[in-house]
Amino acid sequence: MAGSLWRSTLSQVVGWVRRSSIQSSVSRRGMQTVTLIPGDGIGPEISAAVIKIFEAAKVPVKWEERNVTAIKGPGGRWMIPPDAKESMDRSKIGLKGPLKTPIAAGHPSMNLLLRKTFDLYANVRPCISIEGYKTPYTDVDLVTIRENTEGEYSGIEHVIVDGVVQSIKLITEKASKRIAEYAFEYARNNQRNSVTAVHKANIMRMSDGLFLRKCREVAENFKDIKFTEMYLDTVCLNMVQDPTQFDVLVMPNLYGDILSDLCAGLIGGLGVTPSGNIGANGVAIFESVHGTAPDIAGLDLANPTALLLSAVMMLRHMGLHPHADKIQTACFDTIRDKKFLTKDLGGNAKCSEFKIAVLMTWTAGSTVIPMLIALLLLGSRTRISVFLISGPFYRETKHVDVSVLSPHS
C-alpha cells in the first residue's frame, strides 16, 4: 500500500516540478535524436535512471533504444545489427551502457566491434576530482586521450610454433596524426594549457618513435599549447605521487587503457568516471566505462553517476551547456551531501533513491511549500516521504524536523 502511494506521490511531484518550472517549454522541433544502448548487467537500470533525470530536466533529446549483440553477417564476419548501425549513422550521437566482454570466447569484444564499425578513433576521459567523494588524491584535473583503433589492441595474434605466440602492435602514421590533431584541438577548445605525449620510444623505437614524430609535427601547428613528451613509466611514477602536474595526455592504445584506468582510480573508480569516444564521421558515443557488474544486476544497487556524467559530456558535445551544467551540479551536490550514496561510494542508498535525490535538487523555492503540504497530507511515516521532504532542505539543515514548514530555498 505504501508502495503504490509512493508511486502516485512521485508522479504528482514530478508533474508539479514540470508544471511549475520556470524554464520555457521546448518545441518538438528542437529535439535531437540520441541512440541509446542500454547494455548488459546493470546497464538497463542505470540507463533508465538517466532517461528519467533527462526528462525531469527537460533536455531536448529523443532516445532511440538499440541492442548491439554481435551477429554473424554475410561472409562470416561478426558485425553489429544493421538497425543499430543505421540509427547511429543517422543520429551521430550515442549513449552506451556497459557491454560484456567475454574472455576467450568465439566472437570479438563488443566494444572493439563498435569501435571498428564507427571508426571511433579517440577515447577521451576527463578525470576531475569529485568534491565530496574523498580519495587520497585531491585536485586531480586531467584528461586522457587515447588512440582507440590500433596499437597493441589490433587483435592480430598468431601461434608461430606450439608454445610461441606473437602479438602484433600496429602503429600507423595516419592514426597517430589523427589522434594528435584531435588532442591538440581538444586542448584548444577546452582551454587546456599543455599536451603530454606518453610513449616508450626507448624500447619500441620505430613504433612509438613514429607516434612521437607525428605528435611533434602536429604540435608545430598549435604553438599556443605546450607540448611535452614523457616515458610511460615516468608518467606512472609521477602520477601516483603528484597528479596535479598533468593536463592533457595523449597516447597509443595500451598505455591509454592503463593510464586512463589509473586516473579513474585516482578520482574514485569507474563508477564515477565519464568517457567519450569520437569517431571519424562526426559520430560520438559516450559511455560509462565500468563493467556490467552481473552480481548486482537487477538489484537496484548500481551507481548511475558514470553514465550520468557521460551523458553530461554528451550534452556539452551537442552544445547544450545550460542543461549539462544543471545536471552536473545536481549530481555533484547529491554526492557532496552524502545522504544518498550508493554502495560503491560508501553509502547504502539504492539506485532509484540516488536518482530521486538528484531530481530533488531542482525544486525551485516556489515549489517547496505546495510540495511539502502535499507530502505531509500523504503521511510522513514512510521513510521515502521523509527524505522527499528533506530533499530541498538538505543544504541548509542537517536533520529533518517535519513539523517545521518554513520555506528555505
Next chain:
Amino acid sequence: MASHSAVLSMSRLLSPFRGGLLGNPTKVFGTTLTSHRNKTLLTGDNIPPPAKYGGRHTVTLIPGDGIGPELLNHVREVFRFSCVPVDFEVVHVNSALETDSDMDNAITAIRRNGVALKGNIETKHTLPPSVKSRNNVLRTSLDLYANVMHCQSLPGVQTRHKNIDIIIIRENTEGEYSSLEHESVSGVVECLKIITRNNSLRIADYAFRLAREKGRRRVTAVHKANIMKLGDGLFLQCCREVASGYPEITFDSMIVDNTTMQLVSKPQQFDVMVMPNLYGNVVSNVCAGLVGGPGLVPGANYGQAYAVFETATRNTGKSIADKNIANPTAMLLASCMMLDHLQLYDYASLIRNAVLTTMNETRLHTADLGGQGTTSEVVQSIMRIIQSKGQLISEF
C-alpha cells in the same frame, strides 16, 4: 680453482680403483668442495656465488649515466668504510656511441664475475632503431629472466597509502621488449610482442618458489587476456599450471587496468604479483610511487647464472645529476641485496640497518622526499651509524 684441478688430477690417478672400495674420489671430493652451493638462498638458486680470491669478491660495476656514477661512488665509499670484502671492476658504457663494443665489454665482465651493480644507461631515442636499448641488451644477453622488486612502506616516509608490502616479479627478457620491429610500408610500423611457453613457465615457477620461500600467501597474475587472447592467454595458462603445484598458495589473476586502479585505491590487497614485461614496467613504477618514489626501492635481475642489481625504477635522473640531491637509498639497498646474494649477510644487515635508521629515525631526507638533506649528508649519516655499531666485521 687450483684445488678443483688438484682434485680432478687426483681422481684421474685413482680412477683404476673407481669400481672398488675407494669409490669415486671425484664424487667424494667434489661434494665436499661444492657443498656450499646447496646452501644458497632461493633467490640465488642455481647461481653459485662467485669464486673468492683471497676471501674477496669481485663485482662488475657499470656506472651508467645521470645520477648513476655519483650514487655508485657513494656505494663504494660506504663499502670501503665498512671494510666490505668486495672489489669493483668498473666498466664504462658510453651511451652516445652507436657501436656495441662498450656493451660487449660490460657483458663479458659480468659473465666473468657473475654479479654486477649498475646504474641506468641512457637510451637516446633519437638514434636509429638499430641501436637497441643497452639495458635491454644486457638483460637479454645474460638471460636475466626475473626482475624482482619488493615495495614496502617505510615508517619514516610520508605517503598517501600505508602498510604496503608487495613483491613484484616481472618477466624480463621477452614480451613487448623483444625489440622486433619493422616498417612494412612507409607509415605502417609493426612491433612484435613475443610470449613463449618456456619463459612464462619459468617466471611463474620463480614467482611461486619465491612466494613459498618468503611465506607469502597469494600470487596474482597481471594480464590483458581479454584483448590479447593468445599471448596473455598463454601466460595466464602457464601461471595456472604452475599454481596447481603449490596448493598452499592462492592464485588469482587480474586485468592490468583494473590492477592499476586497485593499486591507487587499495594497494594493501596485493601480496605477490607476477606479470609479463610491459605490465611489469607500469605496475612496478606505480608501486614505487606509492611507497615514496624512485629513490627508495631497490631492484634485482636474476638469471640462471648471473645477477645484476640496480634501482627498481631504472631512472637515469639526468635533471638531478651532479647536484648532490639524489636519494642514495635505492642504490644502497640494492648493494645490500647484492651482499645478500654473495652471502655476506652480516655486512648486508649492517648497511641496510644504517640506511633504514637514517630514513626512519633520524629522518634525514633528500629533496625527493620533501627534506632538505643532500646526498653526501645522508651518506655521512649512514656511515656514522655504521661506525657507532662498533664492529668492523672480519669474516669468520
